Every structure is written in structure tokens, then in C-alpha cells.
Amino acid sequence: MQIGSLIAVYFVVWWLTFVMVLPIGNQSHHEAGAEIVAGADPGAPLKPRLVFKLLLATVLAAGFTALLLWGISNETLHHYWNR
Secondary structure, rough: HHHHHHHHHHHHHHHHHHHOHHHOOOEEEEEEEEOOOOOOOOEOOOOOOOHHHHHHHHHHHHHHHHHHHHHHHHHHHHHHHHH
């Protein structure tokens, strides 16, 4: 697979993984019983921890991309899929 294709596949897998990881561990202001400032959304996360989620999505996306590329290049799976 060419490097441009590999980057494009990783980019798509990373975004899917990031969206999957975003809700993990979130607690809203309302759920935590924290004071809600006027004009703020009570459903907004209290501590979103975005840096942790960016790193987690990066690591998981690398693993998912490697698994996907292994599946695409595996001869046994090719024979199974092309029956």
C-alpha cells in the first residue's frame, strides 16, 4: 500500500476511534452536582480530558489500522473472502 493511502486510512480510522473514545469517563455539571453558571450548558462535561483522549485515540487507531492492513494482506483471508 502506498504511503498516501496508508495516511488516508489511518486518518479515517483515527477519526472514528476519536469519536468512539470521546464519551468515555465524561460527567456533566448536572450529574456531578456542580454549580451551573448562567448561560452554560448543564450537559457539558465537567472535565473533558481531551489530551488523554487524543493520545488514547492515536494508540487505538494505530492498532486498528495495523489489524486492518494485516487482514487486507493475509493470504488465508483472501482465499476465504474470494470463494
